[in-house]
Amino acid sequence: MNNIKYQNGIFFLAEGNQYKSLLNVRLPIANKSCVSSHQFSEKSGVIYPLEKMTTDALKKIFQNTVTSFAEMIAYSRIVARLLTKPQIHSVLQIGNWSAFGECLSAILPHFNPQNKFCCMTSLRPVGKIPTVNFIFNEGSDYLLPENKFDSVVFTEKVLPPPEVFLSVKDYGRIYFIAEESTPIDEIKSNAIIYNVENDTALVETEMTPQLREKFYLRTPQGQLNEKISAIRQLVNQVPIILRQYKSSTGKNKKSLLDKYIAELIRAEKVLAEIFPMLRDADIKFNFNLLKEFLIDLRLDNGSPAQIESRYKILAQSLTNT
Amino acid sequence: MQGAYTIASTGNPEIGGGWNNQQLLKDCGLVPYLLHKNYGFRSVMVGIKNDESYPYLDKYVCGLEMDFLPEDTEKARINYIKEHAADMDLLILYGAYPAYIPLVKFYKTLRPDGKIYLATDMNIAWADRIPHESQIYKNFLQSCDVVAASCRATQKYISTKWSVPVDLLRNGWYNFFNVKFNDVPKENIILTVGRIGSQQKQNHILLEAFAKVANKLPDWNLRLVGGVDKNFKTYTEKYFAQNPNLRSRVTFTGLIADKATLIEEYKRAKIFCLTSNFEGAPNVIAEALFSGDYIITSAVDAADDMTDSGNCGKIFPIGNVNALAEIFAEVCRDDKLLKNGGRLAAANAAKNFDENKIVAKLYYLLYGGDNT
Numbered sequence: 001m002n003n004i005k006y007q008n009g010i011f012f013l014a015e016g017n018q019y020k021s022l023l024n025v026r027l028p029i030a031n032k033s034c035v036s037s038h039q040f041s042e043k044s045g046v047i048y049p050l051e052k053m054t055t056d057a058l059k060k061i062f063q064n065t066v067t068s069f070a071e072m073i074a075y076s077r078i079v080a081r082l083l084t085k086p087q088i089h090s091v092l093q094i095g096n097w098s099a100f101g102e103c104l105s106a107i108l109p110h111f112n113p114q115n116k117f118c119c120m121t122s123l124r125p126v127g128k129i130p131t132v133n134f135i136f137n138e139g140s141d142y143l144l145p146e147n148k149f150d151s152v153v154f155t156e157k158v159l160p161p162p163e164v165f166l167s168v169k170d171y172g173r174i175y176f177i178a179e180e181s182t183p184i185d186e187i188k189s190n191a192i193i194y195n196v197e198n199d200t201a202l203v204e205t206e207m208t209p210q211l212r213e214k215f216y217l218r219t220p221q222g223q224l225n226e227k228i229s230a231i232r233q234l235v236n237q238v239p240i241i242l243r244q245y246k247s248s249t250g251k252n253k254k255s256l257l258d259k260y261i262a263e264l265i266r267a268e269k270v271l272a273e274i275f276p277m278l279r280d281a282d283i284k285f286n287f288n289l290l291k292e293f294l295i296d297l298r299l300d301n302g303s304p305a306q307i308e309s310r311y312k313i314l315a316q317s318l319t320n321t
Numbered sequence: 322m323q324g325a326y327t328i329a330s331t332g333n334p335e336i337g338g339g340w341n342n343q344q345l346l347k348d349c350g351l352v353p354y355l356l357h358k359n360y361g362f363r364s365v366m367v368g369i370k371n372d373e374s375y376p377y378l379d380k381y382v383c384g385l386e387m388d389f390l391p392e393d394t395e396k397a398r399i400n401y402i403k404e405h406a407a408d409m410d411l412l413i414l415y416g417a418y419p420a421y422i423p424l425v426k427f428y429k430t431l432r433p434d435g436k437i438y439l440a441t442d443m444n445i446a447w448a449d450r451i452p453h454e455s456q457i458y459k460n461f462l463q464s465c466d467v468v469a470a471s472c473r474a475t476q477k478y479i480s481t482k483w484s485v486p487v488d489l490l491r492n493g494w495y496n497f498f499n500v501k502f503n504d505v506p507k508e509n510i511i512l513t514v515g516r517i518g519s520q521q522k523q524n525h526i527l528l529e530a531f532a533k534v535a536n537k538l539p540d541w542n543l544r545l546v547g548g549v550d551k552n553f554k555t556y557t558e559k560y561f562a563q564n565p566n567l568r569s570r571v572t573f574t575g576l577i578a579d580k581a582t583l584i585e586e587y588k589r590a591k592i593f594c595l596t597s598n599f600e601g602a603p604n605v606i607a608e609a610l611f612s613g614d615y616i617i618t619s620a621v622d623a624a625d626d627m628t629d630s631g632n633c634g635k636i637f638p639i640g641n642v643n644a645l646a647e648i649f650a651e652v653c654r655d656d657k658l659l660k661n662g663g664r665l666a667a668a669n670a671a672k673n674f675d676e677n678k679i680v681a682k683l684y685y686l687l688y689g690g691d692n693t
Binding site for chain 1: 476477480483484485486487488489678681682685686689
C-alpha cells in the first residue's frame, strides 16, 4: 500500500447504481483515493482495492441496487469510522443523499468529523444535518484543478465508459466497501480487506477460513437463519420492553418505545428483503401486530391499566397466529 | 413548510383522474388535511377538476389546497411533478395502480430524499390481480416509504405476498360535526349509504332481506341514502309492486350532498347495513361507527374491523338474503343488544377509526417520533 497516496486520499462513496457516476470520475488531481460502496454489511464492512480489477468484475459487484435500512446504518458507521482516521482528508458522497442522510446525521456527530463529509447533490436535503457540507451545483466544474474535493460537484449526467474508471488507478488506490456476498473470487489476491469493526486491514490471502466465513462467504441459508433468529430475538424482548415501559415515566417512556419501534421497523424491512426466501408468513404477521401495538402505545401514551390490557390482547394474538 | 401532494391516478374509473368534493371528507382528503392541520404541511390534492366547485374546501378542510391538471394524462402528471418537485416532500398515492409507477420513478429521480405514502385501500380480489412478482412492480413498492392496507385482513393477505412491509392505516373519519354517541334519540331505522343500485353494493340483498322480515318488525323502516343507479329503478318498481306495503317503510332519499344532513341520518339510525359483494374498507363505516350505529355487514374484507370482531355488529355471507333476514329478525328485537352494540361501535370508532390517530401513526411511520 502506498502510504503517501493513502494519507492524502479522498474517498469517494457511491451507493447502489451510483457507481456509474463514479466510473466517470476523471480525477484531475493526483493522490486521491476512491471508495465506492454497494450493499454494506455491518459485520463484514470490507473494502476492496480494485486497481487491477476487470470491468466485468466491477459490473458484477454492482449488479444489484437494493439498500436496506440496516445497510444504511452499517454504511453510516463505515463512513464515520473512515472519517476518524487521520489519514483521510475528506469523504465525498456522490448523490443518493437521501438514502443515508438520516442515518449519517444521527451517527456522524458522535464521531465529530468536522467537515470531512461532503455530499454532492443537486437536490436539497431534508432536515438539519449540521455535520455535512452540501454543495449544490450541476455540471462538471469539479474537474477544475483549483477545486478542493470538499467543494467538488458531481452529477450523474455524464455517464462514462468503465475504462475511464479503471484509469483512476493511476491516481491512487481504489477501494470498495462491499457486502459479504460480493464475489471475492473475482478480486482474489488483489484485494485488501478492511475490517471496519476492528479497524484492521487484512490481505485477502491472510484470511483464515473462519474469517472468510465471517466476512463474506456465508451461504444464503446461513444468512437467512441468522436474520430470522435476530428478528425472533427482537420479538421476544417485548415483555422486557413493556416492563421497562411501565416503570419509566414521561419522555423516557416515549424514547424507550421510539428506540424499540425503530428496531422493529428496521427488522421488518429485513424481513421484507428475505421474504422471497421466507415463506413463514406467521412471523411476518406477528411482527405487524407487535409493531402496531407499540406504535399505538407510543402515540396514545395510555394508562398502565390500558397498557396491561393491550399487552394481554397482544400476547393472545401472538399465541393464536 | 413541508409539502404533501396527493396525486390522483390517471385512468381510475372511480375517481376519474381527479377528486370530487365528497372525497375531501374521506380519507384521501382527510389525510392531507390533517397533515396540514396537525403537522404544518402545505397539503395539495392534484388531479383533473371533477366537480364544478369544492365547497368543502372552505367549509371543512380549511387550508387544504387543490391544483387542477389540464388533462387526465401521465404527461400532465409528470409535468406537474417536474414543476413542483422542490416542494413535494411527501407524495401521497391512493390505490396501488400501475399508472403510478412512472410517476413514482420520476418523482424519486427528482427527489430521492422525498417520501412516498401508498394507501392501497384494496380488497383481496384486487390484490390477487396485481403483478406483485414483477420486478417493475417490486421496484414501485420498494420506492414507497409507507405502504398501507386499510383493514387487518387485507394487511395480512398482502403482507404474505408483497416484498415490502405493509402497515395498517384504516380509512377513518374526522369528527367535524362534533358527533357524540346517543346525542339524539335513535330510531328503528336500518340505514345504508352509498351508490344505491350499483353492482358492488348489492342493495337488492338488503331490500329482499327486509321484505322477508318486515311483517315481524312492523315498527322498523329502511332508508337508502345515495344517488340511485338508473338501472336499479326498474328493480325498485318491481320490488314495490310485489311489496306494496313497504312503500311507506322503504325510503330512497337520493343523494344527500350536505355532509351535516347526512350525519343526521347516521345519528338517527340504530343499524347500518352494508351488503357489498366486495369492498376495501368503505368510508361510510367510520361515519356509521362514530354515530353509534350497530353494524350489519356482508363478509367483505374489512368486516371484522368494522364489527370489532363481532362486538358491535354481525356479519353475514355475501349475497345470502336469508342469513341477513335472520340477523334482522334477531337484532331488531333485541334493544339491549343494539344499545350496547351502538356504544361499542362508538368506542370502536374512537379507538380505530379516528383519523387524527391514523394520521399520527402515518406521520410516525414516515418521520419517526421526534415531532409527535
